[in-house]
Amino acid sequence: MKKFENIIIGFGKGGKTLAGALAKAGQTVAMVERSDKMYGGTCINVACIPTKYLENQAARSEALGGSFEERRERYRKAIEGKRDLTSGLRQKNYQKLDSLDRVEVLTGLGSFVDSHHVQVTMADGSTELLEGDRIYINTGSRPFIPPISGLADCRLAYTSESMMELEELPERLVVIGGGYIGLEFASIFANFGSRVTMIQDGPRFLPRDDEEVAAAVRASLEERGISIITGARITQVKEQDGAAAVVYEADGKTAEAPAQAILVATGRRPNLEGLNLEAAGVELTARGEVKTDAGLRTSVPHIWAMGDVKGGLQFTYISLDDSRIVKSQILGNGERTTENRGQVAFSVFVDPPFSRVGMSEAEAVENGHKVKVGRLVVGTMPRAKLLGRTTGLMKAVVDADTGLVLGAQLFCSESQELINMIKIAMDAGLPYTVLRDGIYTHPTMSEGMNDLFAI
Ligand SMILES: Cc1cc2nc3c(=O)[nH]c(=O)nc-3n(C[C@H](O)[C@H](O)[C@H](O)COP(=O)(O)OP(=O)(O)OC[C@H]3O[C@@H](n4cnc5c(N)ncnc54)[C@H](O)[C@@H]3O)c2cc1C
Numbered sequence: 001m002k003k004f005e006n007i008i009i010g011f012g013k014g015g016k017t018l019a020g021a022l023a024k025a026g027q028t029v030a031m032v033e034r035s036d037k038m039y040g041g042t043c044i045n046v047a048c049i050p051t052k053y054l055e056n057q058a059a060r061s062e063a064l065g066g067s068f069e070e071r072r073e074r075y076r077k078a079i080e081g082k083r084d085l086t087s088g089l090r091q092k093n094y095q096k097l098d099s100l101d102r103v104e105v106l107t108g109l110g111s112f113v114d115s116h117h118v119q120v121t122m123a124d125g126s127t128e129l130l131e132g133d134r135i136y137i138n139t140g141s142r143p144f145i146p147p148i149s150g151l152a153d154c155r156l157a158y159t160s161e162s163m164m165e166l167e168e169l170p171e172r173l174v175v176i177g178g179g180y181i182g183l184e185f186a187s188i189f190a191n192f193g194s195r196v197t198m199i200q201d202g203p204r205f206l207p208r209d210d211e212e213v214a215a216a217v218r219a220s221l222e223e224r225g226i227s228i229i230t231g232a233r234i235t236q237v238k239e240q241d242g243a244a245a246v247v248y249e250a251d252g253k254t255a256e257a258p259a260q261a262i263l264v265a266t267g268r269r270p271n272l273e274g275l276n277l278e279a280a281g282v283e284l285t286a287r288g289e290v291k292t293d294a295g296l297r298t299s300v301p302h303i304w305a306m307g308d309v310k311g312g313l314q315f316t317y318i319s320l321d322d323s324r325i326v327k328s329q330i331l332g333n334g335e336r337t338t339e340n341r342g343q344v345a346f347s348v349f350v351d352p353p354f355s356r357v358g359m360s361e362a363e364a365v366e367n368g369h370k371v372k373v374g375r376l377v378v379g380t381m382p383r384a385k386l387l388g389r390t391t392g393l394m395k396a397v398v399d400a401d402t403g404l405v406l407g408a409q410l411f412c413s414e415s416q417e418l419i420n421m422i423k424i425a426m427d428a429g430l431p432y433t434v435l436r437d438g439i440y441t442h443p444t445m446s447e448g449m450n451d452l453f454a455i
């Protein structure tokens, strides 16, 4: 049996960052990762980085235009390029931890034996027993596959991960789900040249976002040829002769969407497979997530959880911040918690990207604020014009009494960068006039703040 001060199960963003910090502080760490294809976690291998690479390649391909055959060839090259990128990152991530004297990386499935012992089962079936003073669960999430008749057996149905290994560009793609993965893949494959249909169950497109901005996002996707069906009940997936069809009911009618490929993007659930949490006495929430307090401690005092496995927002930067919170508990003064981490912004990388932070106008009013709303049509901005990226709308919500920024929704080129500036202003408690009256470099999208906040 090997003894460590810290055992981390899962080589995700939170886990690897914490491992480095603990080792730097002189502590020993065992990093347990079940797959040699996943060093560095979901983000760099099968999620954020490869999707954003493909998003960039797809936009370039769309700009070049050409026949479906030419687009198909560019798609194949992009898949190859994506593999090179992720394998390079994976190797770097492994080396970065493996090169640390106090860290040992063990490649095998981690399972609790009791609250201080983890058994690691390697690919060849051999096992190693570890003892840890403190244990951290960072096992991420996996796709939820809804119980739709014919879906589980359909060979043309993919998750986001298997879809990115698809060698051939499908002529027709049906995306099930209108969340972040659904939107990003719909946008990517439309830019590569597939005919895309997106089907979601809920009646409202982007249900948590400002209606006017959501309508602008929808109109832009539809103009790009993506067909969006909301309020649908999918009843069956059919497959015959190398083609598939998604059967659904919407507006009181039954219809079929034909497909060469179906992407299932209906949410992700905590990855607890094989962990044997009961043996450690770690409790789950009613939703099946690892239950944690504001310091990310589980129901067992020397076990913590970070990232997707503990539920809540599923983003790489949340897992990263979770590691800061745990580090603050273990190595610091325990001040940082989930309650004081500040505003969390989101960006969905459609083309152009859509980003938000804080409250929408409707949410602010519901929360009892008297609001002032700024609105900017992106097509009027010099930067948007010179880039030829004139699609978009920005909205900002300000508390009319205090002048504090309550939120912003930006659908425009570079919104994934702009939103962080607004987040900082909100965290710092700056009045909106600081953004309104700032001197910005020109010609940039940032200078839009002068007009957006001129309210
Ligand atoms: C297609 C897609 C695109 C995304 N795009 C973005 C984006 O642009 N920006 C963003 O911020 N977020 C994005 N996300 C979300 C983001 O990827 C996740 O929130 C993040 O990767 C979760 O990290 P984590 O630290 O919780 O764990 P992960 O990175 O998921 O790591 C968990 C690790 O644990 C391992 N593991 C699991 N069980 C065991 C076990 N029992 N023993 C040993 N090892 C185990 C897994 O193999 C895995 O390597 C995207 C997600 C997807 C699916």
Ligand SMILES: NC(=O)c1ccc[n+]([C@@H]2O[C@H](COP(=O)([O-])OP(=O)(O)OC[C@H]3O[C@@H](n4cnc5c(N)ncnc54)[C@H](O)[C@@H]3O)[C@@H](O)[C@H]2O)c1
Residues within 6 Å of the ligand: 146, 176, 177, 178, 179, 180, 181, 182, 184, 199, 200, 201, 202, 234, 265, 266, 267, 268, 313, 314, 315, 347, 348, 349
């Ligand atoms: N840019 C980013 O930061 C980024 C990108 C991709 C994914 N992610 C993360 O990954 C997570 C998972 O993404 P996701 O898109 O799978 O989940 P999601 O929860 O965002 O969306 C799921 C969608 O599927 C729909 N749905 C569920 N069951 C359905 C059914 N039977 N028929 C039709 N529609 C159905 C839901 O209404 C919803 O539109 C997200 O929480 C997100 O945080 C982030």
